Amino acid sequence: MNWLNKLIVGLMPIAPKFLIGQVAKRYIAGEELEDGIQRVYKLNDHGFLGTMDVLGESITDKAGTEKPMRLYKNLIRELGEHPDLRTGISVKLTQLGLNIDKEFCWENFKEILEMGQEIDLLIRIDMEDSSVTEDTLQIVERAHEIYPKVGAVIQAYLHRSEEDMHRLLEQDINVRLCKGIYKESASIAYQSKEEVRENFIKLGKIYLANGGYLGIATHDEYLIDHFRTYIENKGITTDNYEYQALLGVPIEHILQPLVDDGKTVRIYVPFGEDWYAYSSRRLKENPDIAGYVIKDFFKRDKLS
Ligand SMILES: Cc1cc2nc3c(=O)[nH]c(=O)nc-3n(C[C@H](O)[C@H](O)[C@H](O)COP(=O)(O)OP(=O)(O)OC[C@H]3O[C@@H](n4cnc5c(N)ncnc54)[C@H](O)[C@@H]3O)c2cc1C
Structure with a gap:
């Protein structure tokens, strides 16, 4: 795991739910x-x-x-x-x-x-x-x-x-x-x-x-x-x-x-409504996903 992914996962508990929501939107139907x-x-x-x-x-x-x-x-x-x-x-x-x-x-x-x-x-x-x-x-x-x-x-x-x-x-x-x-x-x-x-x-x-x-x-x-x-x-x-x-x-x-x-x-x-826990858990279980999440966040305009 690289240092950036580690840092992102470490910051997750204080990341606003809105931010995780932006990320989760991509991976979850609703x-x-x-x-x-x-x-x-x-x-x-x-x-x-x-x-x-x-x-x-x-x-x-x-x-x-x-x-x-x-x-x-x-x-x-x-x-x-x-x-x-x-x-x-x-x-x-x-x-x-x-x-x-x-x-x-x-x-x-x-x-x-x-x-x-x-x-x-x-x-x-x-x-x-x-x-x-x-x-x-x-x-x-x-x-x-x-x-x-x-x-x-x-x-x-x-x-x-x-x-x-x-x-x-x-x-x-x-x-x-x-x-x-x-x-x-x-x-x-x-x-x-x-x-x-x-x-x-x-x-x-x-x-x-x-x-x-x-x-x-x-x-x-x-x-x-x-x-x-x-x-x-x-x-x-x-x-x-x-x-x-x-x-x-x-x-x-x-x-x-x-x-x-x-x-x-x-x-x-x-x-389902439990998307927050799911997204957080995925990140903690495999912090490398944090890298994708950040990439997605910056690519959001192009994708949406
Ligand atoms: C349909 C499906 C069902 C699954 N069910 C289970 C299960 O029941 N139990 C279980 O333990 N695991 C499950 N997994 C997760 C799986 O075990 C892997 O953790 C996950 O798929 C990432 O591994 P990868 O084979 O895609 O290879 P990786 O080497 O992790 O990824 C290959 C490439 O795919 C891209 N990528 C991978 N994941 C993402 C992402 N989230 N966002 C953006 N890009 C990404 C990256 O560019 C990466 O370089 C499932 C995966 C799939 C596809």
């Missing part, structure tokens, strides 16, 4: 469910698919899960009213109580699963920090037995991920592969950019070479190029993979040509 829906419609118009995420923090008491449960149920109900919207949803299990009680979390998630199943919705379980990796994968596996349109996320920086990829491949579970956003120790995670990249490629190929469905979730042009070439050379069809990116990251110049070329590209669309 506070309301309708904002998320409208944003996905716009993306659909340009050929992109969506995955909608209700912003929220890890919950520490059972009553705290009522709000995210209500919001997710509202979202699924609303998606049922918009069958033409091309989107799935992404869910964080700590919002549903994973840090409190795994069985309680499962019961919550099962309700979402059953509602989603009724409208044939793709449900992705996001991956959080390493303290919940195993529990999260076990819930994915349990859910997948009931409803196959449940996907997992694997983080390329974790040493354990190679084994996890094989484990999920055996069960034919749809995987989103990303680098990983949390700060993890060197005893369990690769630390250098090169090692993470290398492992990303290795893990992606485990899936692509063996007929698994892979979501290539990265903004790293090197990786996107690498997979594009690999996929072409191997003649892998679009039934087996898609590209994924976060809303607001400026890589349309790469993504739009992929869409125009008939490839599937899905955009992660977070929305």
Whole structure:
């Protein structure tokens, strides 16, 4: 992390909410469910698919899960009213109580699963920090037995991920592969950019070479190029993979040509009133994002 990013993160607690709001605007569809829906419609118009995420923090008491449960149920109900919207949803299990009680979390998630199943919705379980990796994968596996349109996320920086990829491949579970956003120790995670990249490629190929469905979730042009070439050379069809990116990251110049070329590209669309905590947390977890934030701030006029 460079000194400027460190400084920005250090100053965050005293930065005016307005300032963070200017930044968050770019990465978040808005506070309301309708904002998320409208944003996905716009993306659909340009050929992109969506995955909608209700912003929220890890919950520490059972009553705290009522709000995210209500919001997710509202979202699924609303998606049922918009069958033409091309989107799935992404869910964080700590919002549903994973840090409190795994069985309680499962019961919550099962309700979402059953509602989603009724409208044939793709449900992705996001991956959080390493303290919940195993529990999260076990819930994915349990859910997948009931409803196959449940996907997992694997983080390329974790040493354990190679084994996890094989484990999920055996069960034919749809995987989103990303680098990983949390700060993890060197005893369990690769630390250098090169090692993470290398492992990303290795893990992606485990899936692509063996007929698994892979979501290539990265903004790293090197990786996107690498997979594009690999996929072409191997003649892998679009039934087996898609590209994924976060809303607001400026890589349309790469993504739009992929869409125009008939490839599937899905955009992660977070929305909700908890945008401040989400944006702050993202910055603290990965201070390098501060660099993008500042760049965005100065580029704002051009972009808006
Ligand atoms: C669809 C999707 C879902 C994800 N889900 C999860 C998850 O469930 N769990 C998890 O731990 N992580 C998740 N992530 C985050 C991921 O792990 C990385 O932290 C994040 O994508 C940055 O890594 P990168 O692969 O883009 O590579 P980087 O090397 O970090 O970035 C590559 C280039 O992309 C640009 N860039 C990257 N991020 C930004 C940004 N925010 N703003 C502007 N430019 C940017 C920069 O120019 C950078 O040089 C997800 C990412 C995506 C795209």
